[in-house]
Amino acid sequence: MKEQVDAVIVAAGSGTRLGASVPKAFVPLCGSPLVSYSYSVFRTHPAIDNIVLVVPQQLIESSNEMFSDPRTMIVAGGKERWESAKNGIEASGADWVLIHDAARPFVSHKVIDSVLSLISNFDCGITATPEVDTIRTYTGNTAGETIDRSKLIRVGTPQLFKRDLLYQLIESAHTLSQIPTDEAMLFQAFGHTIGLAWGDPKNFKITTPEDFEIAEAIIAKNSMFLGR
Numbered sequence: 001m002k003e004q005v006d007a008v009i010v011a012a013g014s015g016t017r018l019g020a021s022v023p024k025a026f027v028p029l030c031g032s033p034l035v036s037y038s039y040s041v042f043r044t045h046p047a048i049d050n051i052v053l054v055v056p057q058q059l060i061e062s063s064n065e066m067f068s069d070p071r072t073m074i075v076a077g078g079k080e081r082w083e084s085a086k087n088g089i090e091a092s093g094a095d096w097v098l099i100h101d102a103a104r105p106f107v108s109h110k111v112i113d114s115v116l117s118l119i120s121n122f123d124c125g126i127t128a129t130p131e132v133d134t135i136r137t138y139t140g141n142t143a144g145e146t147i148d149r150s151k152l153i154r155v156g157t158p159q160l161f162k163r164d165l166l167y168q169l170i171e172s173a174h175t176l177s178q179i180p181t182d183e184a185m186l187f188q189a190f191g192h193t194i195g196l197a198w199g200d201p202k203n204f205k206i207t208t209p210e211d212f213e214i215a216e217a218i219i220a221k222n223s224m225f226l227g228r
């Protein structure tokens with residue numbers, strides 16, 4: 001029997017760096033809420049069974065109207081991203097979950113296929129892109145050493161996890177001396193290997209108003225969401 005794969009889209013952050021009056025995932029991008037872009041991509045991927053949308057408590061009702069669909073569940077997020085992810089995986093009954101940031105509207109079926117291909121070899125996997133900038137350390141206003149960028153990758157989402165195991169590790173996280181800041185680090189802290197799938201630089205995370213402008217320009221140029 002085919003193993004079930006659900007997408008958990010975390011959209012419950014406040015997005016304070018953006019300075020908008022609504023939570024970041026609900027800021028309109030070319031007329032549609034930011035979260036609706038990645039939602040549509042997962043909703044139309046043939047390997048994705050259900051979608052769990054994790055939203056701010058105050059937007060539960062409007063999200064239920066906006067994303068009314070038998071294969072979509074809406075749940076409230078938590079204070080930290082990992083709490084939102086936990087609430088999302090609790091709502092999913094799938095064998096595998098793909099956790100995705102709503103702040104990355106340009107995820108594609110190709111990137112989803114890429115991370116899903118890790119299922120046969122790993123319990124956990126991330127998508128990443130090669131680092132292209134020169135990266136240095138710094139102290140105050142002086143530059144430090146250059147870090148060999150051929151060893152560096154930029155980590156993105158979606159990230160793949162065996163759901164039961166992820167839940168178990170989240171429950172055991174308090175036993176670690178240092179609390180991991182994301183789910184993949186949690187797997188690594190408990191000795192699991194993280195599989196690596198190549199993503200797409202277009203699947204960048206929207207953080208600032210300038211990122212919104214870039215996203216608008218990409219949509220205008222590519223008409224990649226024709227029919228929206």
Ligand code: C5P
Binds near residue numbers: 013077206
């Ligand atoms: O703040 P940042 O852009 O790093 O957040 C990444 C993703 O995690 C966003 O899609 C945001 O909505 C989500 N998030 C969440 N719950 C939080 C914090 C962030 O769902 N408490």
